[in-house]
Amino acid sequence: MSFEAFAADWPLVPALAFQAINGFASASTLFLVAAGLSIIFGVTRIVNMAHGSFYMLGLYVAVTLAPLVPGPLGYWGAVLAAALVMGLLGALVEITVLRRIYRAPELYQLLATFALLLVINDAALYFWGPEDILGPRAPGLTGSVALLGRRLPEYDILLALIGPIVLTVLHIVLTRTRFGRLIRAATQDREMVAVLGINEALLFTAVFALGAAIAGFGGALQMAREPANLLIDLGVLGDAFVVVVVGGMGSIRGAYLAAVLVAQVKALCTALGIIEIAGISFNMSKLTLVAEFLVMAVVLILRPHGLFGRPIPPAHHRGSVEAPLRPLTTTGKFSFIVIILGLAALPFLGAAFSYAPVLALDVLIAALFAASLHFLMGPGGLASFGHAASFGLGAYGTAFAATSLGLDTITAFAFGIAVAALGAALLGSVAVRLEGVYFAMLTLAFAQIVWSVVYQWEDVTGGSNGLFGLWPDPPFDSRTGLYLAALAVTVAGVMLLRYLAFSPFGYGLRAARDSAMRAEASGIPVARLRWLAFIVAGTLGGAAGGLFAFAKGSISPEAISVGRSIDGLVMVLLGGVQSLAGPLLGAGTLTVLQDTVMRETDYWRALLGGLILLVVFAFPGGIAGGLALLARRGAGR
Amino acid sequence: MSVLAVEALSKSYGGVQALDGVSFSVSAGELLALIGPNGAGKSTCFNIVNGQIRADSGRVRLNGRDVTGASPRRMALEGVGRSFQVAQVFGSMTVRENVQTALLAARHRLLGFLRPAATLLRAEAEALLEQTRMAARADEPAAALAYGDVKRLELAMALATAPRLLLMDEPTAGMGVEERLALMALVRDLARTNGLAVLFTEHSMDVVFGHADRVIVLARGRLIADGTPQQVRADPKVADIYLGRRGGAE
Amino acid sequence: MSRPMLEIEGLDAWYGAARILFDLSLTVARGEAVALIGPNGAGKTTTMKAIMGLVRRHARRLSIDGQDVATLATFRIARLGVGYVPEDRRIFTDLTVAENLALARRPARAGAPAWDEAALFALFPNLAGMLDRPGGQMSGGEQQMLALARALVGNPALLLLDEPSEGVAPIIVEQMIETIRSMKARGLSILISEQNIDLCNAICDRTYEIEHGALRPGGLVEKNSSRPQNE
Incomplete structure (x- = not known):
């Protein structure tokens, strides 16, 4: 039977195969982001929320540099330059921000890196503007290959190969080089690495730079596939999180396998298109996200630490333990009632407070x-x-x-x-x-x-x-x-x-x-x-x-959007997580700030990011914690 | 009848036989020490009994009931109290609240919403604190306690389930000499008055030979001795593998 | 008398917000083995960590072989020739024995015993046969030996040993005593924290007793005749 006849009888098969290759190309991209995220977490125990930002910036840098030099040199030179620039930026970020939060509670670390994401996003807005920027196509790889009766872009085939290549290179680095052994040793016990006379601060910087460079490389490679825009940092971060959780935190193999799994399930849904089951038609291509969720749910139910993950060893330091919660005192109850009555009276105060x-x-x-x-x-x-x-x-x-x-x-x-x-x-x-x-x-x-x-x-x-x-x-x-x-x-x-x-x-x-x-x-x-x-x-x-x-x-x-989630976290932290009244204070403060100061600027993200960093670095107890401290000092006198 | 009966437990990890046909039992009021070199299978054995890990074969019976493979939570509700090598308590709550929480859990009352928990089972919590000589500290935050007090609080919490069996993983690790002896004397008292069976692992030989009624010795996953402290100390096999020529004297 | 290997004067240390050490002073002379004894929670481990710069500390004087280290980062202190074997060993379980040793190797230094492969494996004959084994697949006793060996390949002049006998079978403790004695015999200075009095007596020249983070008054015991003479 000729292939054409086969394809006519089984129209789905070529579509599936076509999408499968496409899936491998997407998997490579996901892997490049997830691998860096995973290595950085392994050594520093920090989940870098700004990792998607390196990916995004890599793409911006590449589309900016590539047109400067014509031909393949310009294109591939820009890809490598983007990776290098991101590596340097990563080192800078590690030295200026991350070093200050290694000993902070987990939640603060997550928020501080999220603040970085906000700041970087606004920096990109400032430098490149809000419009999408299209990059050049890869010289020499603009064609397509005929496969199973379809045309498959050459560039996608290259991308599909890059994932396994990077995986292999990383594997060799981790197992055969001193740097790799140091990474593995520090992943298990960074303090002991320092005890053996190794400059772990330098090691952390190098690891962070490596992760950022890989992400920047991944972003730059997207130049021929999608325009640079300001939404991709968060978009790719969500996907990378799914991949890392499914693959198992800290496992490079796991990250690749999970990237393939997630990308292929999505590709499969797209390939199936609209199918009919018992008379009801489902548009499978719209169910890709649900499918991603299901994959993750199944993996986590069977293996709570992901495919290749292990339980995370406990950190060697712990945040302070909360003081016991106490019921409100009479004064507290009284203030609560007064505040409610005051709020209830607000609309009746007349025109003077019409905005209130x-x-x-x-x-x-x-x-x-x-x-x-x-x-x-x-x-x-x-x-x-x-x-x-x-x-x-x-x-x-x-x-x-x-x-x-x-x-x-x-x-x-x-x-x-x-x-x-x-x-x-x-x-x-x-x-x-x-x-x-x-x-x-x-x-x-x-x-x-x-x-x-x-x-x-x-x-x-x-x-x-x-x-x-x-x-x-x-x-x-x-x-x-x-x-x-x-x-x-x-x-x-x-x-x-x-x-x-x-x-x-x-x-x-x-x-x-x-x-x-x-x-x-x-x-x-x-x-x-x-x-x-x-x-x-x-x-x-x-x-x-x-x-x-x-x-x-x-x-x-x-x-x-995710901004809402982060607002909530900032409110809780701003107010103070250790007190039941804290979130209310925080909500009031942040909302008033948003309605006044942040409304006046296009760069409110950077402002919010700055506010988060301020809380994390200067007021780790939040407003309620600060007030309690003042009260204690007052009582002590 | 014995409270805990362990029958022919075996467990292997990727080809390494961690536990090989181990059987023993503990009766009410008895303190049984489980000792042996590192890697002999003590933790494996201990964690199978408390439900943390599953045995490849063998049975665990509690008061004659087969509880093989039950989860730690179910073991707790079946009447097994536990203390950890590094004492675990609820640091952000007061001493009394710690015991109240353990009591509420034991009585399946944690999903109650109608009354504030502070008023519930208060007298019973205080009675338990009295038993472990912690009553004077009832209102202190658990995180502020000295380590010896944390151990005694943990004991009070373990007793909240009205257990028949107490499992103690290195109960005196991290304690000074005097504190150790005081804690073990307290455990012995509680065991006698409440008819508790106690199984504990221990590295400190003064505790083992000073307080255990019976000692079992594991080596390479097998039980090599089971007897009174005197018998075990005199056993040449135990001397060769574990105690050495000086008989573990300290 | 030549300058001491380790000299501590007025050391305070904190663990988080809690202050653990109060004005602690002690010295270890070159080639000497000194024990630090006291109940758990007394501050023995914190003393070692403070020397290594692993906890927040302040001292009027904290010097290694005459060089002030009170403000140095951990890795710099290690490079001055301080080896540290923590209580829970903390070998790299994912790395093989050979990899564990390779990461720790540092050049030999004047005034300290040098540990080449031959000297090392003479002391730990078991390790030579398991170079390719991952640390995680070793028994507790073997891991303790690897932890010691890993500290030695850094060619330290001063070794900090935190409770080497903790959780080790009495029979292994007897072997360990011999091993540490031969390390000392080659000129290594040792500070050892212990609860096992036999081990201290068999190895150490002097003993400091600490309690609640401070030296016990009169708690410095010079080597005396009660030490068993069984070499």
Whole structure:
């Protein structure tokens, strides 16, 4: 049988093979980012949130340099130069920022590197502007090869080969060279490496530079495939996190295997296109993100540390232990009531404060969002980098129910909360199997997936435009009515969280955070308690999202992007994670800052990044911690 | 009848036989020490009994019930209390809250939401603290305790499940000589009054020979001796493999 | 008298926010073996870590062979000829025995015994036969030997040994005593923290007792006749 006849009988086969090669090309790109991320984490124990930024900058540098010299020399010279520049930038970043946070608590490290991401993104905006920049095509590789009746770009074939080549080179470096042995030794015990007379500061810088250079190389190679733009840092970071979690943190082999697995599953979905099962047609190419999630869920359920991962050895230093939580004193209760009454009186103060209720509504929503995240982070001990997912599910659930389903305001709000709770129950069942940075990475990846689904599922979510025309029914249709309702919901939510923290459930949760081992040995169902906490946090985060949808009258993907998650984290840290009042203070401070200072500039990301670095370096206890310290000093005198 | 009966446990890791047909038992009120060189299989054996790892073959029975392969949490609810080599307590809670939490877990009351936990099982928590001589420290944060007190708090928490068997992994590691002897005397008291069976591993020979009722010795995954401290100390096989010519005297 | 190998005067050290050492002073003369004894939590391990620069510390004087090291980074202190064997050994379990040793090798220095392969394997005959074995597949006793050997290939002048007998079978402790004595016999200066009095007596010339992070008053014991004379 001729191939043509075969292809005619089995139209899927060539499509699958074609997509498979494509998948290997994408896998190489993913691997180049994930490998650096993994090596850096192994040695420094820092999850570099800014790793996608090196990838993005690599691409920008390459598209800028390549046109300077014509021909292959210009193209490949630019790729290598981009890798080199990123290596140097990586070294600079390690020396100026990372060295100061090696001994900081995990969460601060994650946030500090995220601040870098924000600053780098705005720097790119400053240098290259907001428009996409197209790069040249690779000279000599612009053609395509005929394969199974299709045309396969030569450049994709080259990319597909680069992954395994880099994998092999890295493997040789790690096993055969002194530098590689040092990396392996430091991955296990960096302190001992210094004890043997090795300059570990230099080693850390070199490792960080290496990782950044590989990411920059990966970004530069994309020059012929996609334009440089400001969104790819976060886009590639989410994917790289999935790859690293699936492959196992610190394993290079695992990273490649996982990259292939993830890329191939996506390619498979694309190749299948629209299929019909039992009369219902599914557009598989729109399910790629769901497929990615499923791959990750299955791997993590079977192997909690990923395909080749091992449990992360505990760090040799620990953050300070929290002081026991105490119920509010009479003074505390009194102040709480006064603050609520003051907030309730705000709309009636007249024209002099006409803007105040608008700002206060934003603060309330932020406070509920931050308090719900704090419940997970503080008593739960689980820092979610994807709390925007709950916010988004609540907001979209509410908006969908109110507009498309035509439900009344209260029912729509309840519907939104239920969607958020269900989503949290589903995502939480996978996420609570992990701890620490794995949990942070996984939740961030989840939120990216929720965002992408919202972005792509136009029939339900309105795609990039979002849902609008959301009008609450009376009595919530007035500013005052909506504001008072939001106040009631927020106060109820915050009180519920506080109450839970002091309930037996809260005790069990805090116990599991302090020592999961002791908790298990005392018969505490650690995973179940964490799952419930995840649902509680998700439900109230969803309530904040529902309020947001009504407050703005619309909801768009931008409002539920990763920036929302980070805002929540910054609020909690700004206020102080060790206190139940902290997130409320933080929410107030950040929201007011955003509504005043940050509104005035195009470079609010850099400003936010600077604020985060300031908190991390100068005020690690947050506002509440600072106040408590002042109070103690005052009492001591 | 013995509280814990271990029957022909075997476990291997990639070709290395960590445990090879080990059997022993502990009765109520008895302190049994498990000793042996590093890598002899002590931790493997210990972690199989507490549910941390699974045996390749063999049985673990608790009061006659087969509990082979049960999770650490289930073992706790079946009446096994544990203390860790590096004492583990809930540092951000007060001493009383630590014990209350352990009691709430043991009674399956952790999912209660109706009343603040601080008021629940308070008297019982204080009774346990009284037993371990920690009552005076009830309101202190656990993270601020001296190490000897942390050990005693951990003991109070282990007792919260009303265990029949207490598993102690190197109970006196990291303690001074006097503290060690005081802790073991307390454990012995508790074992006698509550009819507890105690299985512990230990490197400190003064603790083993001063406090154990019976000693078992593991070497290369096999049980090579089982007897009173005097019998084990006199055993030439044990001297060759573990104690040496000076009989482990310190 | 020549200058001491290690001289500490007024050493304070912190672990996080907690202060562990209070005004500690001690010396180790060239070629001398000195024991640091005391209950766990007394500050023995912290003393060693403070010498290596692994914890936050402050001292009026902290010098190695006359050179001030109070503000130096860990790797620089190591390069001055200080070997450190931590209590939990901390060998690189992913690396083979040969790789563990290769990473630690440093050039020989004047005034310190040199440990070439022959001298090393004469002391640790077992290691010679397992050079390609990953550290993670060694027994506890073998790992302890590797930890010692790894410190020696750096050709140190001063060796800090933190509780070498902790968690080791009594019979291995007896072998270890012989090994450490022959290291000392070649001129190595040793500071050893121990709870095992036999081991201290068999090896050490002097003993410091510490308690609650400070020297016990009168806690310096010169070598005396109670030490078993069994060489």
